[in-house]
Structure formats: C-alpha cells, structure tokens
Amino acid sequence: MKNIRVICELRGIKKYFHGVKALDGVDFVVREGEIHALIGENGAGKSTLVKIMTGIYQPDTGKIIFDGKETQFRTPHESQMSGISAIHQETSMFPDLSVVENIFMGHPIKKSGGIFLDWKKMKNETLVLLNKLGIKNINPDDSVKNLSVAERHLIEIVKALSLDARILIMDEPTSALTMNEVKVLFNIVRQLKTEGKAIVFISHKLDEIFEIADSYTVLRDGHYIGSGSIKDVNMDNLIKMMVGRDVNRLFPKEDVKIGDRVLEVKGLTRYGVFKDISFDLRKSEILGFFGLVGSGRSEVMRAIFGIDSFDEGEIYIDNQKIEISDPKGALKMGIAYVPEDRQQQGLILKMSIRDNITLPIVDFLAKLIFLNDKRELEITEEYGKKLEVKASSWDAPVQSLSGGNQQKVVLSKWLATRPRILILDEPTKGIDVGTKAAVHKFMGELVKQGISIIMVSSELPEILGMSDRIVVMHEGLITGIFNKNEANSENIIRAATGLIKAG
Amino acid sequence: MKENSGKVTQNIKKERIVELLTSWEFLLVLIFIFVIVLNSILSPYFLDLQNILDNTFNFTEKAIIALSMMLVIICADIDISVASIIAIASVFMGYASEVHGAGTTILVVIGVVTGIIAGFINGIIITKLDIPAIGVTIGTMSLYRGIAYVILGDKAYTKYPKDFAFFGQGYIGSTGIPFEFVVFIVLTVVFGIILHRTTIGRKLYAIGNNSTGARFSGINVNRIRLWLFTLNGFLSGVASVFLTSRLGSTRPYIANGWELEIITTVVLGGVSIFGGKGNIFGVIVAIFLLGFLRFGMGLMNIPGTEMNIVIGFLLIVAIMLPNFMAGLRERYFKKI
Numbered sequence: 001m002k003n004i005r006v007i008c009e010l011r012g013i014k015k016y017f018h019g020v021k022a023l024d025g026v027d028f029v030v031r032e033g034e035i036h037a038l039i040g041e042n043g044a045g046k047s048t049l050v051k052i053m054t055g056i057y058q059p060d061t062g063k064i065i066f067d068g069k070e071t072q073f074r075t076p077h078e079s080q081m082s083g084i085s086a087i088h089q090e091t092s093m094f095p096d097l098s099v100v101e102n103i104f105m106g107h108p109i110k111k112s113g114g115i116f117l118d119w120k121k122m123k124n125e126t127l128v129l130l131n132k133l134g135i136k137n138i139n140p141d142d143s144v145k146n147l148s149v150a151e152r153h154l155i156e157i158v159k160a161l162s163l164d165a166r167i168l169i170m171d172e173p174t175s176a177l178t179m180n181e182v183k184v185l186f187n188i189v190r191q192l193k194t195e196g197k198a199i200v201f202i203s204h205k206l207d208e209i210f211e212i213a214d215s216y217t218v219l220r221d222g223h224y225i226g227s228g229s230i231k232d233v234n235m236d237n238l239i240k241m242m243v244g245r246d247v248n249r250l251f252p253k254e255d256v257k258i259g260d261r262v263l264e265v266k267g268l269t270r271y272g273v274f275k276d277i278s279f280d281l282r283k284s285e286i287l288g289f290f291g292l293v294g295s296g297r298s299e300v301m302r303a304i305f306g307i308d309s310f311d312e313g314e315i316y317i318d319n320q321k322i323e324i325s326d327p328k329g330a331l332k333m334g335i336a337y338v339p340e341d342r343q344q345q346g347l348i349l350k351m352s353i354r355d356n357i358t359l360p361i362v363d364f365l366a367k368l369i370f371l372n373d374k375r376e377l378e379i380t381e382e383y384g385k386k387l388e389v390k391a392s393s394w395d396a397p398v399q400s401l402s403g404g405n406q407q408k409v410v411l412s413k414w415l416a417t418r419p420r421i422l423i424l425d426e427p428t429k430g431i432d433v434g435t436k437a438a439v440h441k442f443m444g445e446l447v448k449q450g451i452s453i454i455m456v457s458s459e460l461p462e463i464l465g466m467s468d469r470i471v472v473m474h475e476g477l478i479t480g481i482f483n484k485n486e487a488n489s490e491n492i493i494r495a496a497t498g499l500i501k502a503g
Numbered sequence: 504m505k506e507n508s509g510k511v512t513q514n515i516k517k518e519r520i521v522e523l524l525t526s527w528e529f530l531l532v533l534i535f536i537f538v539i540v541l542n543s544i545l546s547p548y549f550l551d552l553q554n555i556l557d558n559t560f561n562f563t564e565k566a567i568i569a570l571s572m573m574l575v576i577i578c579a580d581i582d583i584s585v586a587s588i589i590a591i592a593s594v595f596m597g598y599a600s601e602v603h604g605a606g607t608t609i610l611v612v613i614g615v616v617t618g619i620i621a622g623f624i625n626g627i628i629i630t631k632l633d634i635p636a637i638g639v640t641i642g643t644m645s646l647y648r649g650i651a652y653v654i655l656g657d658k659a660y661t662k663y664p665k666d667f668a669f670f671g672q673g674y675i676g677s678t679g680i681p682f683e684f685v686v687f688i689v690l691t692v693v694f695g696i697i698l699h700r701t702t703i704g705r706k707l708y709a710i711g712n713n714s715t716g717a718r719f720s721g722i723n724v725n726r727i728r729l730w731l732f733t734l735n736g737f738l739s740g741v742a743s744v745f746l747t748s749r750l751g752s753t754r755p756y757i758a759n760g761w762e763l764e765i766i767t768t769v770v771l772g773g774v775s776i777f778g779g780k781g782n783i784f785g786v787i788v789a790i791f792l793l794g795f796l797r798f799g800m801g802l803m804n805i806p807g808t809e810m811n812i813v814i815g816f817l818l819i820v821a822i823m824l825p826n827f828m829a830g831l832r833e834r835y836f837k838k839i
Contacts, residue, residue: 307719328721337719345719348712350779359709359720362702369701413720 005032006068007166007198008053008084013062015048022048025062026224028217030167035189035199037213037230039206041242041432043402044219046202050169053200054086055079085160086169093152095145100126102144103159129158133188149293150181157188168192169200174208175430178292186212204432206235218242243434253440253466256447259283261319263335263421263452265304268313273299274476277313281421281454284447288467289456291496296476297456298340301423305337306330317421331360336419338410340426340456342403346410349399353391354380356398357413383412387442404435411439415446422446425456440466460489474498521835525828527773527821531788534817538792542799549799552679559684560671560749561801562794564589564742565761567687569768570694571735573786575636576769577698578731579711579778584625584640585739586761587647592617592743594651597660597753600667607667614744615737621647622736626729636732644762651755660753671749683745690738695783703727711778767814768793771821 008030015023023045030036040046051057052064055073064071066082073079093102104122111118126140135154144152153173160168170189174182189199189212201213209216210230217227218241225241261280268277274296281287291297303310306324315322317333324330330337339345347356358365358376365375380394387408391401398409407427414422424443428436443453443466457463463470470487472480472495480495523529542549549555568585575582592614599605599613621643628639673682698704709717710724718724747753772789774781793814800810 326721326723327719328723331721339719344713344715346716348709348716348720350712351709355705355709359705359717359722362705366702369703371700371702371705 004034006030007032007066009063009065010049010053010059011063011065013049013052013059013064015052015057015060021222023052023059023219024222026219026222027227028053028224029227030198030200031215032166032198033193033196034215035193035201035213037209037216038200038202038219039209039216039238039242040219041434042404042430043221044242044432045222046219047171048222049219050086050171050200050202053079053084053167053169055084080163080165083164083166084169085163085165085167086171087153087156087160087173088171093144093155096143098141098143099138099147099155100140102155103129103162105159107163125162126158129161133158133161133191135188148181149176150178150185153177153185154188157192161192165197167198167200169202171202172204172430173201174203174205176293178294182208204430206238206433209238210235220244239433242432253286253444254448256284256444258285258468259450262317264316264319265300266314266316268300268303268310268315270299270303270308270310272476274303274473277473277478279471279478279481281452283452284450285468286443286447286453286455286466288463288470289454289473290458290460290463290470290492291473293458294475295473295496297473298425299476300473301337301425301454301456304330305335305423307337331417331419334418334420335423336360336414336417336421337423338414338425338427340429342406342410346413347398347406350397352395353384353389353398353401353409354394356409357383357416360413360417379416380412383416384409387412387415388438404431407431407435407439411442419451421452421454423454423456426458427455428457428459428462460492463492464489472496521832525832527824528782528785528788530821530824530828531771531773531785531792534821535788535792535795538796538799542795542802546799546802548802555798556679556681556684558794558798559681559687561797562790563681563683563687564671564746564749564758565765565768566790566794567683567690567742567745568735568738568761569765569772569786569790570690570783571731571738572765573694573769573772573774573781573783574698574707575731575735576766576774576776577711577778577781578707578728579714580629580636580728580731581766581776582622582625582636582640582732582735583762583766584621584644584647585735585742585765586758587644587651588618588621588736588739589743589746589758589761590651590755591621591647592740593747593753593757594654594660594755596743596747597663598654600664601660601662607664610664610667611670611744614747615740618736618738618740618743619733620736622733622739623729625736626732629732630725630729648755651757655753655755657755661751663748663751667748668751669748671745671747683749686741686745691783691787698783707731708779711775711780713779764793767818771818 006029010026010028013023013026026045026049028049038046038049048057052059055076055078058072058074064073071082073082094105100119100123103126109118109121109125110116123140130138130140133154138147138151138154144155147155157168173185177185193199201209203209213230215227215229216233216238218225218238220242260283262283263281265280266278269275277300279287289297299308302308304315306326306329315324322333324333343349348359354376357380362371365372365379377394384394389408389412390405398406401409428439447453455466464487468484470482470492471478472482472492474496475498479498480491482491572582572585595617596610596614600610605613625640625643628634629636669682671683674680675682675685698707706717706722706727709720709722710727714724746758768789769786770776771793772781772786774786796814797810800813
C-alpha cells in the first residue's frame with residue numbers, strides 16, 4: 001500500500017486581508033484514498049485555506065500543485081472542474097427544487113443537440129449514484145425541503161460525485177446530525193475512500209477525527225503547526241498543537257451549594273411537539289438537558305422564553321405562577337436564553353459588538369428613548385472584558401469575529417441582562433477546545449454567583465461533566481431525570497433513545 | 504509586534520478616508536453639486552432664492568412620505584400603497600367639503616385620520632396574518648385607489664374652503680418660505696433623531712438586518728412593524744392634505760405613480776432595499792438631488808416624460824456605483 005498518490009499540494013500559502021495575516025506559509029497535501037483531517041481552533045485559518053482550494057480566494061504567495069502541475073484556481077468553477085468539491089456547513093440548496101434538479105444545478109445533462117435537458121438521464125444518474133452509496137430512502141423527485149439535514153448532506157455528496165469530484169472537502173459535516181446519521185455518513189465516507197477519493201475532513205469533534213481520519217494537518221493563528229498520520233498521535237498531542245498549550249479537558253465544574261427552587265415547569269405541552277414536561281431548577285444549579293436532535297429540548301426552552309406559545313401547562317418562578325408571552329416578558333422575569341443558532345438567532349451579524357451586547361437592554365440603558373452611548377460602552381467593556389472577547393474595536397461588526405469570539409459576544413449579551421436563570425442551548429457547539437474550556441469555567445463562576453443554568457447539549461461528556469442533574473428527552477417526552485451521582489453514559493443514552501420510559 | 508501596531512493604526516486611518524471617499528453619501532453629494540453647477544450655468548434663473556424655495560413645492564409632499572418610507576425600508580419592509588392612501592384621503596376630504604361643507608379643521612382631521620387608518624390596516628394584515636408587506640400593500644394600493652374611483656367616478660372635487668389653501672400654498676409670514684417645506688424640515692430633524700439617536704432606530708436596524716435575531720433579543724418585532732406602517736399612513740395623510748390644498752382639487756388619479764418615485768428616492772439615498780442599511784443624510788441629499796434635477800430640467804423646458812429618462816438613468820448609475828466603488832476599494836486595500 002505504498003502507492004498513495006498526491007492529488008493536490010499547497011506549498012507556503014500566504015494570504016492577507018487588509019494587511020492582516022490570515023495564512024502565513026501553510027503547507028497542505030491531499031492524497032488519493034485518504035481522509036485528511038484539517039484541525040485548528042476557530043480563526044486558525046481553516047476556512048481561508050478551504051476557500052483558496054476552492055478558488056474563492058487567491059493566495060498572495062505560495063503554490064498550488066495539482067496532479068504534479070503548478071496551477072491557479074482563479075474562480076470556483078476552475079477548482080470544481082479540476083475535481084475539488086466543498087460540502088459546506090450550511091448547505092446551500094434550492095429547497096423548492098427536486099433532488100435531481102439540485103444535484104445537476106449548474107451542470108445539467110443535455111440531449112443531443114444541446115438545447116433540451118435530458119431529465120430521464122439525469123434521474124437515472126442520480127439513482128445510480130444513490131444506489132452506489134447505499135441510500136435507499138431518498139426519492140429523486142422529492143423537493144429538497146422535505147429532506148432532513150442529514151439527507152441534504154448526502155445529496156451534497158451525490159452532487160459532488162456527479163461532478164466527478166476527486167477531492168471532497170467536508171466542513172463540520174456532523175454538527176447537525178444524530179448519532180445514527182453520523183454512522184451512515186461515516187460509512188459513506190469510508191466507501192468513497194476505498195474508491196480512491198480524497199476527503200478533507202474538518203471537525204471540532206476530536207473523537208470523530210480519531211474514528212475516521214487517516215492523517216491530520218494542524219493550523220494555529222494562520223500558521224502551519226504540523227501534520228502526520230493519525231496513528232502517531234493521541235488526543236492530548238493534537239489539543240496541544242491546536243491550542244499551543246496544555247488544556248485541561250476535564251470539565252472544571254466545582255461543587256457549589258445548591259439553593260431553593262427558582263423555576264418550576266408543570267405539565268408544559270405544545271401539541272405535536274412536546275408533552276407534559278415537568279421539572280424544576282434550583283438556585284446555583286446546572287441542569288443538563290440531553291436528547292437527540294429532534295427530541296424537543298430546544299422547543300421547550302423556546303416556550304419558556306416566550307418565543308413559541310404553548311397549549312397547556314404552567315411556569316412558576318419563586319413559587320409564583322407567571323405568564324410569559326414574549327421574550328421581553330421573559331427577560332423581565334430574569335430569564336435569558338442563549339440560542340443554539342448564533343448567526344441567525346443569537347446575533348445581528350452586521351451590527352457592532354456594542355450594539356449586539358446592548359440590544360436586549362437598550363431600553364433600560366436609554367434616557368427616555370434616547371440612546372445612552374456612555375452606558376452602552378461601559379456595559380460592553382465590562383462584559384466584553386469579563387468574557388475576553390478579542391476584537392480590534394467594540395464598534396467592529398460581529399461578523400468580523402471568529403466563531404469562538406462570536407459565541408463570547410452572545411454570552412456577554414445575555415449576561416448583560418443580569419439574568420437569574422440562564423438557558424444555554426448548545427453553548428459550545430462548533431467552538432474550539434480553548435474557548436470551550438473558557439465557557440465551562442465561566443459557567444462554574446456564574447453558578448457560584450447564584451445564577452441557575454439550564455444547559456441543553458448533545459455532547460454527552462459535557463452533560464455528564466457539567467450538570468448537577470440531567471433531564472433526558474426523547475420524542476417530546478421526558479424519559480428520565482438523573483442525579484449527578486446516578487448518571488452514566490449508558491443510562492442516559494438508553495433514556496435518550498427511548499429504550500426506557502420515565503415512570 | 505509593537506512596531507507593527509503603529510503601521511496598523513495608520514492603515515486604519517487610511518482605510519477610513521478611502522471608505523469615506525468611496526461612500527454612497529459622498530458620491531451623492533458630488534452628483535448634487537454637479538447638478539447645481541450645471542443648472543446654474545445653463546439657466547440664469549436657477550440660482551434665484553425665491554425660485555428655489557418655490558421649487559420645493561414640487562417635491563415636499565413626496566419628501567415627507569420618503570422619511571417614513573425610509574424607516575419602513577430599513578426595517579426590510581416596503582409600502583406600495585402610499586399614493587393610493589393620498590388618493591383615498593383626498594377623496595374623503597373632497598367629499599366632506601363639497602357634499603357636507605366641512606370646515607378646514609375638520610378636513611385636515613379627516614385627511615390625517617384616513618391616512619392613519621389606511622396605514623394601520625396595512626400593518627394589521629401584514630403582522631397578524633403574517634403576509635409579506637409587498638403583497639399586502641400591492642393589494643391595498645388597488646383597494647384604496649379603487650374606493651377613490653368608486654366614490655368620485657370621473658368627476659372632480661373642487662370646492663374647498665378658502666383658508667384650506669394655506670397648507671399647500673402658504674408661506675411663513677412674509678419670509679417667502681413655504682409652510683409645507685418648514686413642516687418637512689422639522690420632520691427631517693425628528694426622523695433623523697428617531698433613526699440615529701433613539702432605541703427605536705437601533706431596533707429598526709436590528710429588525711432589518713435579522714428579524715429572527717431581533718425577536719430573540721426581546722424586541723417586539725411585529726408591534727414595531729405595525730406602528731411603522733401606521734406612521735407611513737399618517738404621513739401619507741399629511742401629504743394628502745398638503746397636495747389637495749396645493750392643487751385645490753381632487754381627482755381619483757391624484758398622486759398617480761408617486762409610490763415608485765418615493766421608493767426610488769429612498770433607494771437612491773443609499774437605503775438598502777434588503778433592509779438594515781442606510782441613513783437620513785443620504786435620503787435628504789437624494790430628495791434635494793432629484794428635486795433640483797427636475798427643477799433645472801423644468802427651467803430648460805424639458806418635458807416630464809423626458810425627465811423620467813434622465814432620472815431612470817441616474818438611478819441605474821447610482822445602483823451600479825457602489826459595486827464599482829467596492830472594486831476600487833478592494834484594489835486599494837490589496838496594495839497595503
């Protein structure tokens with residue numbers, strides 16, 4: 001097995017934006033039949049590197065060698081024609097068009113004569129590709145909007161194959177998938193590998209990388225740190241390379257004295273979404289909410305925060321029944337909800353850090369209705385510094401920040417409302433180990449100050465490490481509530497997959 | 504690291520200047536100056552102060568609606584029904600005056616309240632039934648104008664009280680400054696403050712950029728949108744009072760096509776049609792630019808239909824320029 005051929009090689013790539021270094025001499029080698037993990041914290045330069053490979057950016061200096069020849073990818077089209085396809089985090093599809101139409105968008109098969117489209121052939125081609133990957137439950141004529149996120153990912157892969165891609169770049173492909181869907185995806189990825197495709201795999205989940213990747217390349221702050229075979233490293237080596245120091249991977253949750261009940265939810269029901277949800281939350285407690293994607297965890301939180309309405313049930317704060325009809329009402333009650341989807345729900349990307357952090361409290365800071373710049377800046381500095389937001393200026397747009405820094409802005413924004421009850425929905429999803437540890441440490445500090453936290457998470461180690469109690473949901477029902485000392489990965493997974501029902 | 508930071512701040516300063524020089528507002532001011540210089544050369548009557556002040560009559564009513572339309576568009580909404588609101592308000596005023604002999608005060612109240620109700624209906628349908636504003640206001644555009652036609656047919660209301668003429672024709676004392684222009688200036692200040700100095704303005708930008716994110720931040724998005732459409736109706740009612748008073752008559756096709764002229768002004772002023780972007784300065788420059796362009800062409804006896812060609816051309820150029828400028832900026836920054 002020594003005949004591994006190099007398909008694409010990047011040498012000494014440098015890229016500057018407005019005089020700021022994004023990549024500083026990065027090497028990256030993609031080989032046939034190999035799954036290559038591209039690893040780095042947010043802002044390390046992974047996305048920039050991918051964009052250079054896919055022709056969206058051009059390197060300022062450095063070489064791209066493809067099939068042994070030095071080349072340039074001046075447009076995404078040129079890169080695609082060479083056989084490089086990227087499958088993005090947010091799948092960019094046309095929801096109202098069918099599977100076939102999406103797959104052949106941009107490169108349709110035409111009938112001889114070159115005017116009319118040969119739909120029959122395209123459909124056949126689609127079926128062949130789907131079959132080859134062992135995907136049986138997708139109908140090529142279905143609208144893409146009827147497919148799940150996982151199925152859309154698969155369609156993106158089929159699309160890449162229909163383009164005869166030799167290199168598939170997968171950017172966080174598993175972040176929105178359930179465990180079973182990840183298994184299916186990995187099987188397909190392994191199959192592609194045996195066919196000689198090269199796969200560039202980007203993920204923050206190191207366990208996935210060890211499960212699937214053959215080799216790795218680590219970037220940090222735009223620098224090339226190292227690469228090699230995954231067999232020769234362990235998780236701690238990789239983390240050290242990514243972060244540049246040793247990081248305590250254990251969750252730094254300290255024991256805090258847990259107080260009286262602050263929140264109680266009784267029989268909360270939203271027809272068809274969740275049913276009979278009852279739990280309570282105590283002062284200084286971290287209550288974990290675990291469940292698979294689609295179990296209804298986030299929907300419960302949205303109802304408590306007043307974004308969605310509910311049909312039955314009651315919510316009590318300090319043993320007093322409350323009515324919450326909108327997020328503003330929830331904020332007044334001292335509840336803050338940090339949503340899962342930072343970009344859409346958590347932030348106004350084009351607005352400044354300051355405007356974002358002060359948005360929920362802008363009315364409280366104002367004199368009558370007039371903006372109070374001084375107070376806004378004070379609050380922004382206070383929380384921005386506390387959470388170590390790294391930015392050139394508080395007036396810089398949030399979209400100029402890296403993912404981890406964006407998450408810190410989201411947290412600052414909600415902490416600035418001085419909540420008593422903080423709901424965190426997937427607080428560390430898609431952020432790097434360094435920031436993740438910072439977020440966990442910070443949660444520990446918050447509960448020490450008497451704040452109660454509900455943490456929704458799909459990551460078992462995080463749930464087990466951080467929570468005082470764990471609520472598990474399955475298909476809209478609570479299937480178990482565990483104390484810290486009785487919870488283990490086995491009984492939680494059993495509850496989350498519906499193998500046991502709550503009594 | 505230390506020695507770099509000085510260079511970086513210098514670069515940031517340079518970037519700011521380049522950004523200012525390539526900004527939309529700066530370009531508008533340049534075009535505006537160009538129009539004034541060109542007009543002054545071409546016509547000796549152009550730079551006469553009273554001429555200029557009297558010329559404001561031709562665009563003040565549209566300019567007033569452009570102010571609230573600016574807020575609507577920043578909020579990523581649109582209102583196509585404004586000209587029809589002028590029509591229906593004008594017809595109600597004409598009916599009250601001609602058939603029932605209503606006095607000036609009553610007429611003003613009728614005009615303004617009709618505008619408020621029409622705008623409120625727009626807002627209620629859009630927010631409660633969750634239908635896109637463009638669909639709803641295209642519908643009410645036909646509806647309101649249709650009601651005006653049904654009531655008035657091919658007749659015209661022409662009997663208005665004498666003192667009603669003041670709103671659209673009167674001057675402040677003996678200064679020669681039109682009353683409606685003064686109202687517009689006051690409203691400009693108020694809207695500038697609302698948009699840039701109050702929490703309402705901040706929320707409008709937030710909604711226009713990302714309404715989901717705004718809602719998650721505790722902003723009552725739909726309530727703000729409802730009041731915004733009502734406000735737009737209110738100013739359309741005010742404009743209807745001024746226009747009806749100025750013309751001294753009401754015909755059902757009054758203010759025909761104004762909705763597009765108003766939206767054109769706002770977009771020319773640099774307000775993104777996708778929402779979340781724009782400022783009052785740009786819109787004000789655009790209002791005066793278009794006003795003076797028409798004035799100058801009028802002085803040269805260029806007919807209205809041909810003016811439209813020039814304005815259409817200007818709009819296309821203005822829409823192309825930012826992309827062109829962004830290209831220039833990119834090229835400049837690549838060098839540093």
